[in-house]
Every structure is written in structure tokens, then in C-alpha cells.
Amino acid sequence: MxxxxxxxxxxxxxxxxxxxxxxxxxxxxxxxxxxxxxxxxxxxxxxxxxxxxxxxxxxxxxxxxxxxxxxxxxxxxxxxxxxxxxxxxxxxxxxxxxxxxxxxxxxxxxxxxxxxxxxxxxxxxxxxxxxxxxxxxxxxxxxxxxxxxxxxxxxxxxxxxxxxxxxxxxxxxxxxxxxxxxxxxxxxxxALVPLVFDAQQWRPFAALAGVALEVGMRVAREAADPEDTPASPAGRRRGRHAAPGFVEDLLFTHRGLSGPAVLQISSYWRPGEALAVDLSPHEPMADHLLRHKHGGRQRLATVLAQAWPRRLAECWLAQAEGLGERRVADASDRDLRNLAARIHDWRLRPTGTAGYKKAExxxxxxxxxxxxxxxxxxxxxxxxxxxxxxxxxxxxxxxxxxxxxxxxxxxxxxxxxxx
Ligand SMILES: Cc1cc2nc3c(=O)[nH]c(=O)nc-3n(C[C@H](O)[C@H](O)[C@H](O)COP(=O)(O)OP(=O)(O)OC[C@H]3O[C@@H](n4cnc5c(N)ncnc54)[C@H](O)[C@@H]3O)c2cc1C
Missing domain, CATH: 3.50.50.60 (FAD/NAD(P)-binding domain)
Incomplete structure (x- = not known):
């Protein structure tokens, strides 16, 4: 019945x-x-x-x-x-x-x-x-x-x-x-999902798995197709959104990035787009570096580690900047400002998401x-x-x-x- x-x-x-x-x-x-x-x-x-x-x-x-x-x-x-x-x-x-x-x-x-x-x-x-x-x-x-x-x-x-x-x-x-x-x-x-990177591209950062810090994060939308914006007909059809920025914790993983900042931005990110990450959202890094330049024989990594997790400071300078052993006093103001600018605007392009298995x-x-x-x-x-x-x-x-x-x-x- x-x-x-x-x-x-x-x-x-x-x-x-x-x-x-x-x-x-x-x-x-x-x-x-x-x-x-x-x-x-x-x-x-x-x-x-x-x-x-x-x-x-x-x-x-x-x-x-x-x-x-x-x-x-x-x-x-x-x-x-x-x-x-x-x-x-x-x-x-x-x-x-x-x-x-x-x-x-x-x-x-x-x-x-x-x-x-x-x-x-x-x-x-x-x-x-x-x-x-x-x-x-x-x-x-x-x-x-x-x-x-x-x-x-x-x-x-x-x-x-x-x-x-x-x-x-x-x-x-x-x-x-x-x-x-x-x-x-x-x-x-x-959505609300970790983002992953090409293994080759990620190799310099893979050793940072487990490192967490607060960052600012947004989708660097200028790289997107102009026909595919939140306001365009194609974009509306696809459900595009004007992406806000988030200030939240970031977590490095073996394959890419996770943590609340990445989960939030992943809902707005589309394949092919780059992310812009501010790795020091509360403190202007140029001020911090220049302040320590005078009167110090400290290594740049040591100075950076006062504002950052030490593993990130060491890895960032060695891998991304080739400045592993440099002392802060030996760097020009211009070098320090350029270093700070890259820290405030780290551009990186995920290859994809970790998929439904890891999505919230x-x-x-x-x-x-x-x-x-x-x-x-x-x-x-x-x-x-x-x-x-x-x-x-x-x-x-x-x-x-x-x-x-x-x-x-x-x-x-x-x-x-x-x-
Ligand atoms: C790990 C994790 C943590 C989360 N933490 C939070 C949090 O802390 N706060 C928050 O706001 N959100 C959180 N979410 C998201 C939240 O769980 C979901 O958005 C919410 O449960 C959606 O409610 P729903 O009723 O639509 O679906 P669900 O709660 O997922 O319920 C769907 C139900 O449908 C059943 N079902 C599925 N397919 C079939 C089928 N074919 N036939 C019959 N039944 C079916 C499922 O068994 C399930 O019981 C989290 C999600 C995950 C995965």
C-alpha cells in the first residue's frame, strides 16, 4: 500500500x-x-x-x-x-x-x-x-x-x-x-576548500607545511577575462561575485594553502585567477625592516622572524629572495622596501581546489x-x-x-x- x-x-x-x-x-x-x-x-x-x-x-x-x-x-x-x-x-x-x-x-x-x-x-x-x-x-x-x-x-x-x-x-x-x-x-x-598548486611551483614552500599566520587575502581579479566579471552577462550567468578581501589565518600545507583565509577566498576564486596575499596585514613591513637596519648586525631572517614565524622568514629569504644569509645592515633601503612590497603583495596562482573531498x-x-x-x-x-x-x-x-x-x-x- x-x-x-x-x-x-x-x-x-x-x-x-x-x-x-x-x-x-x-x-x-x-x-x-x-x-x-x-x-x-x-x-x-x-x-x-x-x-x-x-x-x-x-x-x-x-x-x-x-x-x-x-x-x-x-x-x-x-x-x-x-x-x-x-x-x-x-x-x-x-x-x-x-x-x-x-x-x-x-x-x-x-x-x-x-x-x-x-x-x-x-x-x-x-x-x-x-x-x-x-x-x-x-x-x-x-x-x-x-x-x-x-x-x-x-x-x-x-x-x-x-x-x-x-x-x-x-x-x-x-x-x-x-x-x-x-x-x-x-x-x-x-567552496570553503583548500587550494592546491603545481608540485614544481610549490616545492620551495612545501617545507612550510604546518606554518600558520594571519594574512590579508583577495582574488587578484585584474587577471580575469573582462567578459567574465560579476557585472557582465556571462559572469552573472556563471554566478560570478565581486570578491571581498579577508583578514584571517593562513595555513601552509604540503600541497598548497589552507586555513580560514584560503577557505573564505576559495568560494570566490575561479581557475586561472591569481591570489594577492598580504603576509603582514597589520604592520607595514618596510617600517619594521628599516627600524632594525640601524645599529644591528642581525641577519635579515632574524629581523623578519620578529614579525613572522621563523620557518617562514628563513624559507622566504632563502627560497624566494636568495637573501638567506644577508645581514639587515648590508641591505640597501631600496632592497628592504622592495622586499616589504613583495611581502605585502605576494602573487600566486593556484592550479585548483582540493575538491569536494576536502570542501566544507x-x-x-x-x-x-x-x-x-x-x-x-x-x-x-x-x-x-x-x-x-x-x-x-x-x-x-x-x-x-x-x-x-x-x-x-x-x-x-x-x-x-x-x-
Ligand atoms: C567538515 C564540515 C564542517 C562544517 N562546519 C560548519 C560549521 O561549523 N558551521 C556552519 O555554518 N557550517 C558548517 N559546515 C557546512 C554545513 O554543515 C552545511 O552547510 C549544512 O549542513 C547544510 O545543511 P543542509 O540541510 O542543506 O544539508 P546537510 O546538513 O548536509 O543534510 C543533507 C542530508 O541529506 C542526506 N542525503 C544526501 N543525499 C541523499 C540522497 N540521495 N538520498 C537521501 N538522503 C540524502 C544526507 O545524508 C544528509 O543527512 C560544515 C561542513 C563540513 C563538511
């Missing part, structure tokens, strides 16, 4: 549980399906196991999307304060770590528990683990062929997230069903032009909704992606219609 629901939600992650719980508590008969054996793995591993569940300073400017205004309505209707109020009602304790990023005091399990309880309070029908083999539209209903039999629902919510971490079961399911129903997709790509999110997704911003319902496909990361709305690092998942899930959960 075919089970019949008001709504079927595919994907029991952050956005799907939010949508299902809210709709069910409004009296809808809701089925929540997920192919995974364990609930909400991405919430579990997020924030190093403590889940950076929101950012108190969330604004639409913290998101990338072909339509930067799309997220406005859902974010306004469900704010970080609203989510805090929800978890506090369930007794979850939290703290602010850095730049508005909020984490659980204990573990991310407590966030999963809140969402599970909210779903149970509404009587959500769990179907998990349960693979969905096919989706069809018949006589005004969405019909799902699943590993647990057939299921009919008047409304279908696609909430299977993005393709980051496929080794944990991430798929492009929402995108392929959206395509099946004629919705356009903004090209998906790995997928950017791109279902084109926001296809969706109503208040409900996340497909404009041309009544009853079909897309929420969370599967939508072309991608947050910066720092709790913004979960805030989008909560807000879009809530918008959908409130909008789903009862029988």
Missing part, C-alpha cells in the same frame, strides 16, 4: 529537520527520508565537533549567490536570536568564540538532539536509512519509489545539501531532481530565480521546495551556512500547506 503525506522531505540534515519539524508541529503529516544510517553527520562533525551553529552578525553580505538579495527574506524572518532561543529552550549551552561565531559548550550532538526532538514533537514519520530510487509526479502528487516502498505526498522538499564530503554520503540528489522538474542550476563547485560546502545549486524567496517553493512547480545548501546561497566560513539552513528550512516549514 502507498503511504500518503502532506509533505515528504528528502534529507534529514540541518535544513530538512528544521522544515519537517516546523511543518509537522503545524499539523501536517510529514515524512522525513534520508539514506544515511546515522542522523545529520555534517552537524555532528561541524565546528570540530562543537558545531558553529550560527553567526550573531549574519547579514546577506555574508553569502554568495547569483542573486545576493534572495536570502534576505528568510534570514530576516528567522534570525540567529531565534535559533538561540530554540536551543536554549532545550537547555543547550553555548559560547561565542571569534567574530560572532557561536559554538556549543558540549558537543554538536546537542544540536542534533534539539532538531530530532522538534521533529518528534510534531510526529514526523522517520524513514531512515531509506534510499530514494526515483521521484515522479502523478495526478498532482509527488510519488517516491524508495527502499521502503512507495510514498505519495502533495508537496516535496529537496533538502539533501551539497556534494562536499562525498565519502560521508553527500550526493547531488536535490540538483538532479530539480533538473528533472525543469529547474535551472547554477554550476556547482567546491558546495557553492552554486538550484538557481534562486526558480524559487520564491519567502517560501523556497519552485515558482513554476507548485508543491516543490528546495532548502539549505542545495540552493544557490553559500555562506562564508563562520556559522553562516547553518544559519541559512535553519532560516530556509523554517521558511519552507511555515509555508508548506496543510491538506
Amino acid at each position: 502507498t503511504a500518503v503525506y502532506d509533505a515528504a522531505v528528502i534529507g534529514a540534515g540541518a535544513a530538512g529537520m528544521m522544515a519537517a519539524g516546523v511543518a509537522a508541529q503545524r499539523g501536517l503529516r510529514v515524512a522525513l527520508l534520508d539514506h544515511a544510517a546515522r542522523l545529520a553527520e555534517k552537524i555532528r562533525i561541524s565546528g570540530g565537533g562543537r558545531c558553529n551553529f550560527t553567526n550573531i552578525g549574519t547579514t546577506p553580505a555574508n553569502f554568495l549567490s547569483r542573486n545576493p538579495d534572495f536570502c534576505r527574506s528568510a534570514l530576516r524572518a528567522y534570525t540567529p536570536r531565534d535559533f538561540i532561543e530554540l536551543i536554549e529552550r532545550h537547555g543547550v549551552r553555548w559560547h561565542e568564540k571569534h567574530r560572532g561565531q557561536l559554538f556549543c559548550d558540549d558537543s554538536s550532538e546537542s544540536i542534533i538532539e534539539v532538531l530530532r526532538r522538534e521533529c518528534d514533537a510534531g510526529g514526523v514519520h522517520w524513514r531512515m536509512p531509506c534510499a530514494v530510487r526515483a521521484v515522479a509526479f502523478e495526478d498532482g502528487d509527488y510519488v517516491l519509489d524508495t527502499a521502503q516502498g512507495r510514498l505519495r505526498a502533495r508537496q516535496l522538499v529537496l533538502a539533501t545539501g551539497g556534494m562536499a564530503i562525498p565519502q560521508m554520503g553527500a550526493t547531488d540528489f536535490s540538483l538532479s531532481v530539480a533538473r528533472q522538474f525543469g529547474l535551472r542550476i547554477v554550476e556547482p563547485r567546491p 560546502v558546495m557553492s552554486g545549486g538550484v538557481d534562486t530565480d526558480e524559487l520564491d524567496q519567502r517560501s523556497l517553493q519552485a515558482r513554476r512547480r507548485p508543491g516543490l521546495y528546495v532548502v539549505g545548501e542545495a540552493v544557490d546561497v553559500t555562506g562564508w566560513l563562520g556559522g553562516y551556512n547553518f544559519q541559512w539552513a535553519w532560516a530556509s528550512g523554517m521558511a519552507c516549514g511555515r509555508a508548506l500547506a496543510a491538506a
Whole structure:
């Protein structure tokens, strides 16, 4: 026999549980399906196991999307304060770590528990683990062929997230069903992801693996194709964004660069583009070097190491400058100024990203032009909704992606219609 629901939600992650719980508590008969054996793995591993569940300073400017205004309505209707109020009602304790990023005091399990309880309070029908083999539209209903039999629902919510971490079961399911129903997709790509370099090019820096420091970082966009800017028609079609600069930590790895600065910029970087890195964003390096020139027999590397990690200072001078043993007093002012200029504007061209295996999110997704911003319902496909990361709305690092998942899930959960 075919089970019949008001709504079927595919994907029991952050956005799907939010949508299902809210709709069910409004009296809808809701089925929540997920192919995974364990609930909400991405919430579990997020924030190093403590889940950076929101950012108190969330604004639409913290998101990338072909339509930067799309997220406005859902974010306004469900704010970080609203989510805090929800978890506090369930007794979850939290703290602010850095730049508005909020984490659980204990573990991310407590966030999963809140969402599970909210779903149970509404009587959500769990179907998990349960693979969905096919989706069809018949006589005004969405019909799902699943590993647990057939299921009919008047409304279908696609909430299977993005393709980051496929080794944990991430798929492009929402995108392929959206395509099946004629919705356009903004090209998906790995985002919040380390960047890698040609092995030959990276050899001088490979020994720096593990070195971290705060830097300023931006995409050096002047190298880009003038036909492919954020404002050009081709650029808009591809989801280009005017790239902001970030001042965050950078981490050298064996293959390239990682750390928050690189993860942030990776969402804006496109193949072929160069990065401009300021390796001393707070202190003018020329002042520092010139100050030590007078009255010192110190090696340049020693002077540089007062402002930098020592390994970076030694490697930079030996490899990049050929100045390994030079004493600061022996360098001309011009040499020191040139050295400082290169430190403030290090240009380098990644060959690619470390891919979905290492990415925190997928950017791109279902084109926001296809969706109503208040409900996340497909404009041309009544009853079909897309929420969370599967939508072309991608947050910066720092709790913004979960805030989008909560807000879009809530918008959908409130909008789903009862029988
Ligand atoms: C390592 C890591 C750390 C992160 N840390 C943070 C953080 O601290 N703060 C933050 O804001 N964001 C973080 N993120 C991003 C955040 O986890 C996601 O943006 C968010 O979970 C997206 O919510 P979602 O509901 O759209 O998708 P998800 O939470 O990914 O849920 C999707 C669900 O769909 C299921 N599914 C997938 N394919 C299918 C299918 N074919 N059939 C059935 N079910 C399917 C999955 O099993 C999953 O349960 C992190 C991501 C990663 C990978």
C-alpha cells in the first residue's frame, strides 16, 4: 500500500529537520527520508565537533549567490536570536568564540538532539536509512519509489545539501531532481576548500607545511577575462561575485594553502585567477625592516622572524629572495622596501581546489530565480521546495551556512500547506 503525506522531505540534515519539524508541529503529516544510517553527520562533525551553529552578525553580505538579495527574506524572518532561543529552550549551552561565531559548550550532538526532538514533537514519520530510487509526479502528487516502498505526498522538499564530503554520503540528489522538474542550476563547485598548486611551483614552500599566520587575502581579479566579471552577462550567468578581501589565518600545507583565509577566498576564486596575499596585514613591513637596519648586525631572517614565524622568514629569504644569509645592515633601503612590497603583495596562482573531498560546502545549486524567496517553493512547480545548501546561497566560513539552513528550512516549514 502507498503511504500518503502532506509533505515528504528528502534529507534529514540541518535544513530538512528544521522544515519537517516546523511543518509537522503545524499539523501536517510529514515524512522525513534520508539514506544515511546515522542522523545529520555534517552537524555532528561541524565546528570540530562543537558545531558553529550560527553567526550573531549574519547579514546577506555574508553569502554568495547569483542573486545576493534572495536570502534576505528568510534570514530576516528567522534570525540567529531565534535559533538561540530554540536551543536554549532545550537547555543547550553555548559560547561565542571569534567574530560572532557561536559554538556549543558540549558537543554538536546537542544540536542534533534539539532538531530530532522538534521533529518528534510534531510526529514526523522517520524513514531512515531509506534510499530514494526515483521521484515522479502523478495526478498532482509527488510519488517516491524508495527502499521502503512507495510514498505519495502533495508537496516535496529537496533538502539533501551539497556534494562536499562525498565519502560521508553527500550526493547531488536535490540538483538532479530539480533538473528533472525543469529547474535551472547554477554550476556547482567546491567552496570553503583548500587550494592546491603545481608540485614544481610549490616545492620551495612545501617545507612550510604546518606554518600558520594571519594574512590579508583577495582574488587578484585584474587577471580575469573582462567578459567574465560579476557585472557582465556571462559572469552573472556563471554566478560570478565581486570578491571581498579577508583578514584571517593562513595555513601552509604540503600541497598548497589552507586555513580560514584560503577557505573564505576559495568560494570566490575561479581557475586561472591569481591570489594577492598580504603576509603582514597589520604592520607595514618596510617600517619594521628599516627600524632594525640601524645599529644591528642581525641577519635579515632574524629581523623578519620578529614579525613572522621563523620557518617562514628563513624559507622566504632563502627560497624566494636568495637573501638567506644577508645581514639587515648590508641591505640597501631600496632592497628592504622592495622586499616589504613583495611581502605585502605576494602573487600566486593556484592550479585548483582540493575538491569536494576536502570542501566544507558546495557553492552554486538550484538557481534562486526558480524559487520564491519567502517560501523556497519552485515558482513554476507548485508543491516543490528546495532548502539549505542545495540552493544557490553559500555562506562564508563562520556559522553562516547553518544559519541559512535553519532560516530556509523554517521558511519552507511555515509555508508548506496543510491538506
Ligand atoms: C567538515 C564540515 C564542517 C562544517 N562546519 C560548519 C560549521 O561549523 N558551521 C556552519 O555554518 N557550517 C558548517 N559546515 C557546512 C554545513 O554543515 C552545511 O552547510 C549544512 O549542513 C547544510 O545543511 P543542509 O540541510 O542543506 O544539508 P546537510 O546538513 O548536509 O543534510 C543533507 C542530508 O541529506 C542526506 N542525503 C544526501 N543525499 C541523499 C540522497 N540521495 N538520498 C537521501 N538522503 C540524502 C544526507 O545524508 C544528509 O543527512 C560544515 C561542513 C563540513 C563538511
